C-alpha cells in the first residue's frame with residue numbers, strides 16, 4: 102500500500118516527506134494505522150550520526166495506532182485493536198524472553214542494529230523500488246507501520262493514543278528504570294540528570310515508588326519547571342551551581358541512593374558517580390556513542406558504589422505498557438504535561454531543530 106513517511110537519506114540532512122510502498126504484514130506481523138508518534142532523542146541521534154543506521158530509513162519508534170490487518174500466525178490481535186509499539190518484539194522463544202527479560206530479546210538485534218525486520222528484509226520501498234530501512238521494526242514517522250506482532254502491545258479501547266504513544270519509548274525507558282531496574286524504597290533520595298522525556302519519566306517513576314527527595318538537574322528553565330510538576334522536590338541548574346555540592350547539601354551530606362543519567366553523555370554519567378552515597382547506585386539510562394568510555398574514580402568502590410545500565414526500563418512490554426497506560430488513566434503518570442507541541446508530519450524538520458537546541462520535552466506527530 103501507499104503510505105506517507107519522513108525519509109532520512111543522509112546524516113545531518115533534513116527529512117524528505119515521501120510516498121513509499123509498504124508491503125503487507127508477513128508471518129507474525131501486523132499492519133497498524135499510525136495515530137500519533139513522539140519524537141525521541143534516539144531519532145535525533147541517528148539523524149545526526151551519533152548512533153549509526155543504514156539509509157535511507159524511516160525513523161520513529163514511539164508510535165501508537167490501530168491494527169488494520171494481521172499477518173499469518175497472529176492470534177492475539179485483530180483489526181480495530183488499539184496498540185502501542187514496543188522496542189522489543191518479545192519473541193517468547195529466546196533465552197532472554199524465557200527468563201522474562203523481554204527488554205533483551207535476542208531478536209531485537211535485527212530491528213535495532215540492522216533496521217530490517219526479523220527475517221532480515223525490509224517492508225518499505227521507494228516508488229522506484231529502492232529498499233528503505235525501518236527503525237526498531239516500527240518506523241512510526243510513517244502514516245502506517247508494519248511491526249512484529251510481539252511489538253504491538255494491545256491497550257484498552259478507551260486509551261488515548263495521542264498521549265500514550267509516549268509509553269512506547271521514553272516513558273517505559275524512564276519510569277521503568279525507576280520502577281523495574283532498581284528498587285527505590287519509600288523515603289529514598291534520588292537525583293535525575295537531564296529532564297527531557299526520559300528524565301521526566303524517571304522523576305515520575307521515582308515519585309510513584311515513594312522517593313521523598315527527588316533532585317532534578319537541567320540547564321533549561323522550562324524543563325526544571327516541568328520537573329517540579331512531575332514530582333521533583335528540588336531543581337538544580339548545572340552550570341550555575343555545583344551539582345555535587347548541592348546534592349550533598351540536600352541529602353544530609355551523604356548523596357542520593359540512586360542517581361539516574363538521562364542525557365547519554367559520558368561526562369554526566371561520571372557526574373552521577375559523584376552524586377551517590379556509600380552503597381548507592383548510578384543508573385545509566387541515556388545512550389552515549391558506543392565507542393566512548395566511562396572513567397570512574399576507584400575510591401567509590403571502597404564505599405560499595407554501584408553502576409548499572411538500564412535498557413528500555415528493564416521492561417516486559419506486554420505487562421508494563423498496559424500498566425503505564427493504566428497509571429496515566431488514573432492520573433498518577435502525567436503524559437499530556439510532557440507534550441510541548443503536536444505537529445503534522447510536514448513540520449518534522451522544525452521539531453528536530455528545536456530538539457537540537459534542547460527546547461521542550463516532547464513533540465508529538467499527529468496523523469490523519
Ligand SMILES: [Zn+2]
Nearest residue numbers: 141143270271
Ligand atoms: Zn526512544
Ligand SMILES: [Zn+2]
Nearest residue numbers: 192195198206
Ligand atoms: Zn526473545
